[in-house]
Structure formats: C-alpha cells, structure tokens
Amino acid sequence: MADPNVHRSSTFAPVNIAVIKYWGKRDTALNLPTNSSLSVTLSQDDLRTHTTASCSPKFTKDELVLNDEDQDISGARTQACLRELRGLRKEVEAKDGSVPKLSGMALKIVSENNFPTAAGLASSAAGFAALVRAIADLYTLPSSPAELSRIARQGSGSACRSLFGGYVAWKMGTEKDGSDSAAYEVAPASHWPDMRALILVASAEKKDVSSTVGMQATVKTSELFNHRAEHIVPARMTAMEECIKDRDFATFADLTMKDSNNFHATCLDTSPPVFYMNDTSRAAVRVCEAINTRAGKAICAYTFDAGPNAVVYYIAENEGQVAGILKSILGGKMGWNSLQGRAVQAAEMPKGMEIAAEMLERGVSRIILTAVGDGPRRSEEHLV
Amino acid sequence: MADPNVHRSSTFAPVNIAVIKYWGKRDTALNLPTNSSLSVTLSQDDLRTHTTASCSPKFTKDELVLNDEDQDISGARTQACLRELRGLRKEVEAKDGSVPKLSGMALKIVSENNFPTAAGLASSAAGFAALVRAIADLYTLPSSPAELSRIARQGSGSACRSLFGGYVAWKMGTEKDGSDSAAYEVAPASHWPDMRALILVASAEKKDVSSTVGMQATVKTSELFNHRAEHIVPARMTAMEECIKDRDFATFADLTMKDSNNFHATCLDTSPPVFYMNDTSRAAVRVCEAINTRAGKAICAYTFDAGPNAVVYYIAENEGQVAGILKSILGGKMGWNSLQGRAVQAAEMPKGMEIAAEMLERGVSRIILTAVGDGPRRSEEHLV
Known part of the structure; x- marks a missing residue:
C-alpha cells in the first residue's frame, strides 16, 4: 500500500x-x-x-x-x-x-x-x-x-x-x-523519425581522463581549441540545424563525422594529450568509410564521445547496408535483438575491410540498436 | 680492379x-x-x-x-x-x-x-x-x-x-x-652532444596513408590546419631555436611533445581522418609521461612521425631514468646493444605504469638506441 x-x-x-x-x-x-x-x-x-x-x-x-x-x-x-x-x-x-x-x-x-x-x-x-x-x-x-x-x-x-x-x-x-x-x-x-543509431560498445578499458577533467585541460592547454570553439562550431551549428530541417542525411553525416574528429583532435592537442579513441574506434571509422565508399555516398556517420564507443547513425532505409554489414562482422555479439523488435539481416562485407573487421570483432563487447526518440515520459510506475 | x-x-x-x-x-x-x-x-x-x-x-x-x-x-x-x-x-x-x-x-x-x-x-x-x-x-x-x-x-x-x-x-x-x-x-x-634518441619500432602494420597523400589531404580538409601553419609553428620555431641554443632540455621536451601532438591532431581533423598513432603509440606517450612525472620535470620527450614509432629524446645523464625504465619493459627486444657501445641498465618501473607497459611490450618489435650526429660523411668505400 x-x-x-x-x-x-x-x-x-x-x-x-x-x-x-x-x-x-x-x-x-x-x-x-x-x-x-x-x-x-x-x-x-x-x-x-x-x-x-x-x-x-x-x-x-x-x-x-x-x-x-x-x-x-x-x-x-x-x-x-x-x-x-x-x-x-x-x-x-x-x-x-x-x-x-x-x-x-x-x-x-x-x-x-x-x-x-x-x-x-x-x-x-x-x-x-x-x-x-x-x-x-x-x-x-x-x-x-x-x-x-x-x-x-x-x-x-x-x-x-x-x-x-x-x-x-x-x-x-x-x-x-x-x-x-x-x-x-x-x-x-x-520530423525525421527514421534516424537509427547503432552503438558499438568497446570492451571495458579504464577511461583515459574523465570528461570533466579532460575538457578543462583542453581549454587551458590546446592551441587549436579556441579556433574550434570560436569559428568552427558556430558555422557547423547553423549548417547542422539546416540539414536536420531538410532531412539531408549526407550533410548530417559529413558534419557529424567531421565534428567528432575535430573534437578528438583538440583532445590530442591537449597537454598532456587526452586519448578517447583507441584502435577499436579507428577500426569502426574505417568500416564506416568502407560502407560509405561502397554506397557512393555517406549513408552512415560515426561519432565518438569521451570514450572508445562508436555511435553510428543511419537512416532506416539503409539498415541492410549499414547495420547489416556491421552484423556480418559482429553477428556473434549481444544486442542484435533490439527491444524495438527490428531484425537486422547480415549483409556481405565489402572487400578490403578484413583487417579493420578483425580489429572491430576483437574490440567490441556488445552492440545496442536504437533510434531517435522522444523526450521524458511521465510514468505511474514508482520506485518508492 | x-x-x-x-x-x-x-x-x-x-x-x-x-x-x-x-x-x-x-x-x-x-x-x-x-x-x-x-x-x-x-x-x-x-x-x-x-x-x-x-x-x-x-x-x-x-x-x-x-x-x-x-x-x-x-x-x-x-x-x-x-x-x-x-x-x-x-x-x-x-x-x-x-x-x-x-x-x-x-x-x-x-x-x-x-x-x-x-x-x-x-x-x-x-x-x-x-x-x-x-x-x-x-x-x-x-x-x-x-x-x-x-x-x-x-x-x-x-x-x-x-x-x-x-x-x-x-x-x-x-x-x-x-x-x-x-x-x-x-x-x-x-654544441649539445649529449642528446640521445631511443626509437621504439612498432610492430609492422600497413601504414594508414602515405605522408605525401596524407599531408595534402590535411591541407585541403582540416579546419585546424591553417591555424597550426600560420600561428602555432612560427612561434614554436623561434622558441625551439632558443632552447637549443640554451641547451634547455625541459623546454625542448615540452615543445617537441606539443608539436607532435599538434601535428597528429591536424591529421585526425582531416576528412577522412588520418591516423598514424595507434594503441602502442599511446602507451609510449603514457610511459614517457610517467617517467617525467616521477622525475618531477621533463627528462624525456616523445615524438611521432607519420607512423606509430615513438622516438624518445633525452639527455645522456638521464639515460638510467629514461632508457633504463624502457629497458625494464622492453628488455627482451632486439636493439639494446647499440653500435655506439653504450650499455643501458634496466631501472625499476614507476608504479601505475603496468597497463601501458604491457601494451608497449606487446606492440614494440625492436628498439634503436642512437644519439645526435653529424652531417653527410664522404667515404672511399664504393658500392660500384
């Protein structure tokens, strides 16, 4: 009661x-x-x-x-x-x-x-x-x-x-x-409900530096950081809002990947340098590039927060060419049975991806399949 | 004849x-x-x-x-x-x-x-x-x-x-x-003859992108690159010439490490990103930082060219604290018997370096011990 x-x-x-x-x-x-x-x-x-x-x-x-x-x-x-x-x-x-x-x-x-x-x-x-x-x-x-x-x-x-x-x-x-x-x-x-996200959770490794500490070290020591904050990001914010309004995935992907790399570049330019991406992250970058190269346009976009996990965005209609190829590499990992009930079919891996695929297989512990969603939801399920 | x-x-x-x-x-x-x-x-x-x-x-x-x-x-x-x-x-x-x-x-x-x-x-x-x-x-x-x-x-x-x-x-x-x-x-x-260099040769891995191709991709696509070329490097050139004239190793080390990281940051900011440092390189960075932290000042400086090999500069009087600690990790690798006949004694590894040390041991194939040297030498030993 x-x-x-x-x-x-x-x-x-x-x-x-x-x-x-x-x-x-x-x-x-x-x-x-x-x-x-x-x-x-x-x-x-x-x-x-x-x-x-x-x-x-x-x-x-x-x-x-x-x-x-x-x-x-x-x-x-x-x-x-x-x-x-x-x-x-x-x-x-x-x-x-x-x-x-x-x-x-x-x-x-x-x-x-x-x-x-x-x-x-x-x-x-x-x-x-x-x-x-x-x-x-x-x-x-x-x-x-x-x-x-x-x-x-x-x-x-x-x-x-x-x-x-x-x-x-x-x-x-x-x-x-x-x-x-x-x-x-x-x-x-x-507005754009078919945005999907596949998270490649990298095997546990102690985080290099907490984001709270890392970001202030970057602010203090990186000579490239101000240029990012003052010039690069403002232009990208405008461009990103625009392409979301237009549901223009190729531009969304280009900006997303560039901004992730730009952010990690300022981490590397920090003294001492802060590394969040590791060899597994780099393999994820290469696999995404191969997927986009084969498609002839950007159909997936990687982004990395302050850690080695890749978050790969794509549009539902390209699920076979993005998640499907990742499943051909990571099919043995937990997480393919999404709560949303979507079933991903493994697709054939593009040639030339063997080394990156092997590195990804070794470094990813599980995957999370998800999608764009709504804001906070009130619930009558109480924990107290 | x-x-x-x-x-x-x-x-x-x-x-x-x-x-x-x-x-x-x-x-x-x-x-x-x-x-x-x-x-x-x-x-x-x-x-x-x-x-x-x-x-x-x-x-x-x-x-x-x-x-x-x-x-x-x-x-x-x-x-x-x-x-x-x-x-x-x-x-x-x-x-x-x-x-x-x-x-x-x-x-x-x-x-x-x-x-x-x-x-x-x-x-x-x-x-x-x-x-x-x-x-x-x-x-x-x-x-x-x-x-x-x-x-x-x-x-x-x-x-x-x-x-x-x-x-x-x-x-x-x-x-x-x-x-x-x-x-x-x-x-x-x-002028400064006691400069030593220890090269940690990383296990063979196909180079990501040749430096010829990589550098022009950076020039064309990195939004941080111009800032490096126009503002950061000119100031560092002046400072570096100065500290070499003063034989000021701590400043030399600080500038060397910062410039290596800054260069690799512009590579990461390239589209698509160019990666030359790998997990072995990052481990080398962490070990050098631990060596400097223990010494209470910069007694070694890492730098990376367009590849994963670390080149570690230090002064002869600190050989025990730099090369000695690296030998405690990499003693089983080829290369410790330098042609220059210097013998390095393994020193005790600082605490907290275990993970980086293990990664370094796994990723380094051989070492090369060398020093600052002179310019081209004429020889009467002919190959024709």
Whole structure:
C-alpha cells in the first residue's frame, strides 16, 4: 500500500548523443559551455533512466539511490538543481496557500538505468534530466522544458539536451549567470523519425581522463581549441540545424563525422594529450568509410564521445547496408535483438575491410540498436 | 680492379627526426612547405644511407639501385634533382675546359640502408640527401650544404635537413620558385652532444596513408590546419631555436611533445581522418609521461612521425631514468646493444605504469638506441 503521506512522481528520461560536441566550459560552477552543441535524443525503449522523486514530512534528509546504491548528493551540482527546484516550488506554494508545503520536506530520489553502466554511455545526461523532470512533476511546477533544461544543465551540461526528444540544440548563451544557456528543440523525433543509431560498445578499458577533467585541460592547454570553439562550431551549428530541417542525411553525416574528429583532435592537442579513441574506434571509422565508399555516398556517420564507443547513425532505409554489414562482422555479439523488435539481416562485407573487421570483432563487447526518440515520459510506475 | 673509365664518389647520409614537424606543401611540384620545421640529425653509426654515385661514358642510362633493387627514377622529383645537379656540373665544365664532361654521361647510383626498411623510419630523407651529396661530390660542385639542401628538398622535403648534422631548421621561404626554401644549421652536434634518441619500432602494420597523400589531404580538409601553419609553428620555431641554443632540455621536451601532438591532431581533423598513432603509440606517450612525472620535470620527450614509432629524446645523464625504465619493459627486444657501445641498465618501473607497459611490450618489435650526429660523411668505400 502506498503511504498517503509520501508524495511521489516518476519519469523516464532518455540518453542523447551529440553530433556537434560539447567540450569545454567557460564557467565550471554554472556549467556554461564554450560552444553550443547539438544532439539526437535516443529511444527510451532501449536506453533510459527511470526516476521516482518523492518527499514526505517523515523523511529526515535528502537521499539519492542509483541502481540500488546510495549516492553522494552533497556535491555543488546536485545541490544547485535541488535548490533551484525548491525555489520554484516555494513560488507555487506562495501563490496558492492550499497546496502542500513540499518545498520544506526532505526528498528521496530513486533511479535505475536500463543499460549497463559500464558501457561508458553518457548516463549522467539521462540521470540529471530524469531527476529534474521527476522533481518538477512532483512539485507541479509550471516550468517549460527549456526552463528545466537550464536547471539540469547545472547538474551535468549535456543533461539539458535530454529534456527534449528528437533533435536538440544547447545554445551556449552569453549571460554571465547562465540564464540564457539552455536547450531547445530543433525538430521533434516525428520530423525525421527514421534516424537509427547503432552503438558499438568497446570492451571495458579504464577511461583515459574523465570528461570533466579532460575538457578543462583542453581549454587551458590546446592551441587549436579556441579556433574550434570560436569559428568552427558556430558555422557547423547553423549548417547542422539546416540539414536536420531538410532531412539531408549526407550533410548530417559529413558534419557529424567531421565534428567528432575535430573534437578528438583538440583532445590530442591537449597537454598532456587526452586519448578517447583507441584502435577499436579507428577500426569502426574505417568500416564506416568502407560502407560509405561502397554506397557512393555517406549513408552512415560515426561519432565518438569521451570514450572508445562508436555511435553510428543511419537512416532506416539503409539498415541492410549499414547495420547489416556491421552484423556480418559482429553477428556473434549481444544486442542484435533490439527491444524495438527490428531484425537486422547480415549483409556481405565489402572487400578490403578484413583487417579493420578483425580489429572491430576483437574490440567490441556488445552492440545496442536504437533510434531517435522522444523526450521524458511521465510514468505511474514508482520506485518508492 | 676499379675501371678507370668509371668516375665515382661515395657518401654516408644521416636520418633526421623532426621536433617541429613538416606537414603540408604549398607547392607540390617544388616540395615547398606550408611551415618551417626543425629536426635533430641522428648518428650515422646507427642509421644511415650509404650511396655511391658513378658515371661513365660506357653507361647507357641513368640507374638507381637501392638495397639491391632497381628503382624507378623517372619520377619528377628524382629527375628534378638530377637535372639541377647536371646543370651545376655544366657550369663547372664551362669554366674549366680541362675537367671531364661528366654532365653528359649516364649515372649509376647504388644505395644501401643499414636499418630495416620495414621499420617505417624516414628513409627517403637520408636517401635523397645521400644521392644529392654523392653526385655533388662526384661532380666536384662548389655548392654549399645549404644550396644542396635546396636541391635535395625537391627529392623529398625532409631530405633537405639531412644535409647538415646536429640541430637543423628548414626555413619555409617565401619565393615562388623555392629558391629560399632550404635548410640551415641551428647548432652543430658538438654544441649539445649529449642528446640521445631511443626509437621504439612498432610492430609492422600497413601504414594508414602515405605522408605525401596524407599531408595534402590535411591541407585541403582540416579546419585546424591553417591555424597550426600560420600561428602555432612560427612561434614554436623561434622558441625551439632558443632552447637549443640554451641547451634547455625541459623546454625542448615540452615543445617537441606539443608539436607532435599538434601535428597528429591536424591529421585526425582531416576528412577522412588520418591516423598514424595507434594503441602502442599511446602507451609510449603514457610511459614517457610517467617517467617525467616521477622525475618531477621533463627528462624525456616523445615524438611521432607519420607512423606509430615513438622516438624518445633525452639527455645522456638521464639515460638510467629514461632508457633504463624502457629497458625494464622492453628488455627482451632486439636493439639494446647499440653500435655506439653504450650499455643501458634496466631501472625499476614507476608504479601505475603496468597497463601501458604491457601494451608497449606487446606492440614494440625492436628498439634503436642512437644519439645526435653529424652531417653527410664522404667515404672511399664504393658500392660500384
């Protein structure tokens, strides 16, 4: 039986994978970026965080449990999110004296990911998006997703993009207090619903440098970084929004691959250098190139976050030529039976790919088949 | 018995490894670079090309034999070198009617490297330097090494730096005809004789993209490249000349590592990306960092050309802390018995290096121990 003294609200929130990368902060306390970024929200059928936010006069202190483990929430970032959300709840309470005084109660937040945390996927984005969305629902806040994205940003920069579905930009903004640094929807998933993503999860290897540490080392030491942030990314943001509006996959792919490589180039130009791509990642690049060469145009696009996993985007109609060829190499790995029920047929591997294929087979531990998806979904399935 | 109708001259020429990298041509026909570069000439006791240039009225056509194999010399680059050298010989013959008319005779050039060609070392630099120097000697040209470097540059860009010993810069020049794009000596080997180099030869793997093709792809497609060529390299050239003059190893190391990473960053920023460093290279970077961290200052500097081999520079007094630690990891590999007779004692490996050490052990096939050395040496040992 649910305790009537416990108020609760639950949400699912999605993972997003950037195609124009966020790398570098101009303000580390407020998580304000040095450049705008743009991502695709992935389907929650495959990758999601499920979070229940609850509060009760009987709770004695704020708590966060992730995958059954107590988390430290004393960090400035989590505290900033809780403080902002409570402040907004106080405004609600001040306007309407009849609503319960939830802002004064301790919070218990329980969270679960449906994907392996060891996979090196950007779980903090889905995690903070779910936390902010669930508390906002619990507090019945009138805030728009854009307003909530500004709060989630303070928890984890890229989390702001997981407050929306589809194709999402994070505008860097110019204000010192970060009030204009928030996400917005470039296009909903329904605008270009046939975007697919295949994630090649590389075998576990200790991450070289955390992205939080790595990006600030790049900002401080790379002589190429400013050129990326000031000149290259702004032009690409405009071009990327345009090609998403036009559903122009070849341009989308070209920009996605270039921006991933450009971001990793600034990592390599950091002192000491930061390496996220390894020999498995390079093999994935070569296989994608071979697929595009054989097709005579870009029908797939690789991108790498701060880790060796390749995320390969493609359009549903090219599934045979992209996922099919990858299945001919990686057919023995876990993950081909997608929750979405799509079945991929192995296709013949193009010639000349043997070395890269062998390296990929050796270095990939599992695959995740997914697609563009929608934003956070409210749920009546509670974890508290 | 030597045939008195055959004129011959022989030379040894050294390999050089850049610390400020040459990458990109502004004129591909003349081998004119987009930026200046700077290298250390390595000892010919360990790495050298031995070349005999000969000519005779009995020879019917120009020939080049390298390591017992006939080479095609019809290429524009080799032809440019031969044409320039013959032109200079004609001037000598015009001034002094008594000298034999060698410029009209066919040339037979025979060349041998004393290092494994599969090692991926910049053999074309030593090769073209030796070819030009040997023919210039055969022709008794009055040309200075700088003048000859301008000719060798047309054969292979970095060859111009192998006409000198010690610390050598290649000034990019500004003239359209390349007349001011030549090498000069920054300092002779005797100025800073205790510079050592340890080459970690990575296991044979097919080269990703030839440097000739790779550098022009970078020039055409990398959005970071111009910034490197126009802003970063010019400042580093000045700083590097300065620290060589001051024998300031810590600054030399800092600049060397940064420039190697910066060059490889522009390769990664190329479309499609060009990868020369692999997981073995990254392990070498991590081991060098650990060595420097333990020493509390930079006592070794890694650099990578267009391939996975690491060249590690250090000063003789730190041999134990640099080569000794590498020997503790790579003691079972060939190459520790240097021709120079230096014996390296294995030293204790710093903690926390185990993963990188294991990866290095797996990926390195042999090592080459060498040092800064002098320029081309004339020899009476003829190969014809």
